[in-house]
Amino acid sequence: LKELAGARVFLTGHTGFKGSWTLAILRALGARVTGYSLPAPTTPSLFEESGIREHLEHVEGDVRDLPRLTEAMRDCAPDLVVHMAAQSLVLEGMADPIGTYSTNVVGTANVLEGLRSARSVRAAIIVTSDKCYEPSVEPLREDDRLGGHDPYAASKACAEIVVDGYRALLATSDAVVATVRAGNVIGGGDWSANRLIPDLARAMLGDRRIVLRYPRAIRPWQHVFDAVSGYLQVAARALEGDAGVGKAWNFGPNPAEHLDVEGVVKRFSRSYGSDLDVMVEPQSLPENPALRLDSELARRELGWAPLFDVEAGIEATAAFYRRRAEGEAVGPLLTRQIDSMLERAHASGGAL
């Protein structure tokens, strides 16, 4: 993406799982990145283990702190803002709804407010989630109803509304603002609590037992490279001045590739090369049985397509955790995976 080479990027949430991948991909594409985040949310952490901190301007800060955020954004004078910082976990949202709303909703408003005063910004990508929709078993399209039956999901629906509420205020600025909604993102280096892939990686390092809460739940599993490539394709179009991309975008796997939780577990343990003892713990809280994203808009208007089918995405993810467990250094491992993904994306004529 030539628009990103040399571009100044202000990335929030760069110490998290997707943020670290985004940072490493932006770096490979030649962007100059300032990261603004709280410290890495997990131990271990991809951000810390990979050493990518060396390749950016690292600002430790809270998105709820408007003066500090605005100052950092002004200092960076970005062309592009990518807002990923969030309280990103459903269970944590139930434990701390107010903290979740303040980070995910007010934090998003603060980023947009900062963007208004940093006059350099030409493009902004606001990362929400597939969970921003009113739950439905039908494939979800961008104009479907927003909603959410837990604080995390509701906070992401609210973030979408906050962005819409800012559109009129941003009309006089040059910034094209898009929201992006990806599915259940998988990839190496996620160590979050109560997420399937990190739980599997921890089981492989420990007692090889995994407890599943909703084994039959179908989700739009997708490799992190594909989600980020979608976000950056929108960003590149916005940087070119295409105001038409200033709207909501879904990025999910191909329709036939929405696996259930048990299917992911089987494929992960096969790719990792190790068996697991699987247990199911019945849950009292209801869970959406199937969440499917319709990404037709991104395919049609951006020419975006996933590089990975779900099988290959799980394989690359399991390989990352296995190599790390075998003692490979995480920084070079991340760089190698990204370089080979970028090469394959070029070879297949993809925009990245």
Ligand SMILES: NC(=O)c1ccc[n+]([C@@H]2O[C@H](COP(=O)([O-])OP(=O)(O)OC[C@H]3O[C@@H](n4cnc5c(N)ncnc54)[C@H](O)[C@@H]3O)[C@@H](O)[C@H]2O)c1
């Ligand atoms: N991982 C997924 O499957 C998935 C799916 C859809 C959407 N998302 C969204 O993508 C984004 C990144 O997700 P992730 O999986 O990398 O999450 P993560 O929990 O690994 O990282 C979250 C990041 O936000 C930062 N952060 C949290 N609260 C903050 C605050 N108050 N101020 C500043 N920084 C703060 C953390 O330090 C970290 O850098 C989030 O917006 C998340 O909601 C994730």
